[in-house]
Amino acid sequence: MKQVIRGFATALLLAGICMLAFHFSEDPKTEETATASAAVETVKPSIDNMKKELEENDYHVLTKKDYDQLKDAQEKTPEQPEKEEQKTFTLKLETGMTSEDVASALQKASIIEDASAFRTYLDITEASESLQVGNYQLSSDMGYDDIAKLMTK
Secondary structure (H helix, E strand, O other): HHHHHHHHHHHHHHHHHHHHHHHOOOOOOHHHHHHHHHHOOOOOHHHHHHHHHHOOOOOOOOOOOHHHHHHHHHHHHHOOOOOOOEEEEEEEOOOOOOHHHHHHHHHHHHOOOHEEEEOOOOOOOOHHHHHHEEEEEEEOOHHHHHHHHHHHO
């Protein structure tokens, strides 16, 4: 049985070697590839045709001089991000208020943007279970972490 398996393995090895030899010794150009490459013709459009095609597709074609002027103008006047007005709010946290009540009040006062996200943050960090009754000065530039730490002291 051992000799049969060796003979079979040797035959497979020889067949593989023969296939590799034929593969690398063949002429790479066959009739199919020769006719296929002849059918593909490289066409280089003129500059005017390219500009026309771009303008038809709602692109703007600029000369290098126009582009440089536009780039210089943008560099001279960088856009200044609008600073949001900082808002302050005094939150009166009373007995029986839930994290949902707190988040809704903060959203109404524009201290936070998303009440459900803040409530989820309180639940995940388990701060909703340790909210302390009291008055808290909050501002719109505070993050969720700052607000939660302040109300759980």
